[in-house]
Amino acid sequence: MGWRYQVINRGTKDKPNYGIHEIYFDEDKVRNLSWTEDPMDIGNYESLEDLINDLQLMLNDAKNHPALLESELNK
Numbered sequence: 001m002g003w004r005y006q007v008i009n010r011g012t013k014d015k016p017n018y019g020i021h022e023i024y025f026d027e028d029k030v031r032n033l034s035w036t037e038d039p040m041d042i043g044n045y046e047s048l049e050d051l052i053n054d055l056q057l058m059l060n061d062a063k064n065h066p067a068l069l070e071s072e073l074n075k
Contacts, residue, residue, distance in 0.1 A: 001025070002024070003023065005061035006035065007062050008069075022036045022040070
């Protein structure tokens with residue numbers, strides 16, 4: 001199983017509500033298995049370097065993977 005950060009639209013196509021979640025998928029990336037219920041909270045880091053690294057990972061994943069509509073993930 002693998003994971004990445006994923007932009008998920010919890011609204012609709014007409015009225016989006018975007019958040020960055022962790023999404024987990026099978027090794028072949030064929031099927032999403034689960035995702036975090038709540039979007040990521042970027043507070044409470046003990047190190048500025050750790051915060052910057054996580055933000056960079058989130059940004060890279062957001063740029064490289066299209067936003068998913070939550071209602072379509074539940075199918």
